[in-house]
Amino acid sequence: MSVLVALVFAITAVFAGTAAAAPGHSTPARAVPWGGYQELWVPSSMGNIKVQVQWASRGGTAALYLLDGLRARDDRNAWSFETNAMDQFRGDNLTLVMPVGGESSFYSDWYNPSNFNNQHITYKWETFLTRELPDFLAGFGVDRSISGIMGPSMGGTAAMTLAAHHRDQFRFAGSLSGYLNTSAPGMREAIRIAMLDAGGYNSDAMWGFPWDPAWLRNDPFVSAPQMQGMSLYVASGNGLPGHFDHPSAPIDYWNTAMGMGLEFLSMVQTRAYQIRMASLGIPVTFQFNGSGIHSWPYWSAELWKARPQILNALNAW
Template identity: 75%
Template sequence: MTPVTSRRRPLRHRFSALIAATLALLTAATVAAAGAGAAPVPGPARTVPSGGYEELWVPSAMGNVKVQVQWAARGGNASLYLLDGLRALPDRNAWSFDTNAMDQFRHDNITLVMPVGGESSFYTDWYYPSNFNQQQVTYKWETFLTRELPDFLARYGVERSNTGIAGVSMGGTAAMTLAAHHRDQFKFAGSYSGYLNTTAPGMREAIRIAMLDAGRYNVDAMWGPPWNPAWLRNDPFVVAPQLQGMSLYVSAGTGFPGIYDHPGAPIEYWNTAMGMGLELLSMTSSRAFQIRLATLGIPATFSFPPSGIHSWPYWSGELWQSRAQILHTLNAW
């Protein structure tokens, strides 16, 4: 006869199974509690209080980018991006030292965001590095300003959809273009002596020469040859219909020397003459942009004073003139 085999497991096996089941129940309960009632992970701590100044290093496809920040005075979520000009420096944004921008907004509930670098970049995404000057990285400024930077600042409580953008010269061109293509992010766009019709006759050639002069950059690495569609995509005049409903501010002087122009040395006369020519070109394209917006039925604030050349004191004054519009649009009083 075949012996009857017991179906009972040894005691040690039952004890191990009991421990495993208990641990599984405890783990499931812990996970459920964490998902249901855990507090949100706080963002990174600021090293300065509200209203203070801080320098951040923001990761990007171009490497870490320095960004100068003046936090909103009362912890508000609004922000204003201030873009530099063609000869942007690698260590600081000219808005922070060539103007009194930080003093202008020091007591307002808005964070000033001043990205550093981007010489001759037009704050756009380039196709490849400039080969004329052996540029080491490919500029990806549109990606940085509309994805990487707002995502980073959101961790500090800065809302990406309550943002304004403004710039001078090259930065003014970029401000209008970026605002047109990223309506989910920007509510205000300002151009101070920007070039707002970059595909007008002669403008492609002028930009090519200017970028060669400012760092030996090859414009073909940026938007390709003159017939490439990227030129049209980055022309504020062309993309103007996409600015419908946005708060806009456009300014440019006539190119005639004004109250801030008192040249004495030969180099000062040279700089004044260059500033006169650059501002005349900006005024011409800004006037064309004004007509373009009028034909589209798009309202905007325009400032065309009777004098003023292409220089920072005038842009600082125009920022002050547009300050109330910026704060009202972003509800940042």
């Protein structure tokens, strides 16, 4: 148990965060040509939320939501600077939607603000991503019913959960090194410790005590039957360092070691999810790589592998 807790505690070492103030909200207006990049401030129950957007190259109506990891920053979504995601889809008829913020949120609707860190708002990320944001984007011609969602680590867990509960919105869902059985022995305690480290958040404020039904609702393993008929892409490495890993300083070796353990845990959970989906007869594209740790270069490369399936699912070539 101590090893499991230590591994998930270390999940926060991959990410870093800063804060940015939100300007006043303005009405929808596309300020750049099709295919261009724009930053939107979208009204929500949590206040105005920054969303980084790359518009479809030819005015298409499909969208891919790219979620962040556990230490999501308040100034930029990591997909926009840790990867070349925008370059990968620049010529495609697909709008990239990269919401900013949500540290330790699991992109879910919480019961209360976190009392441990004096949080002033109650996270309502599920409401934002499935109601407020798609309604706002509809003003730009983005069709809420032609959407995909994908993320790494925490974002992968959340992507699969949100897709399962909002089939009217999502046609594609993807998890990259996600934790897809959060009700497995030791995982709830490990998540609690990881959230404490990543911003001092209290998991009781998120889904209640460990026996609360919200924990099961937000477990992709439990909601797996609801994924029938959806285009799915699930990937993980095996924790062995690969061609993106070249540590030189002591901190590099530490981060590599932590990334190895985290990815091994993700691989174990992803294999369990593979068995679960096979037992349900639900087809999934699984990608188990011969090497790779828990870090952004591998997730960027995996997004490129998933790109044809994403474009096919959303008819966005």
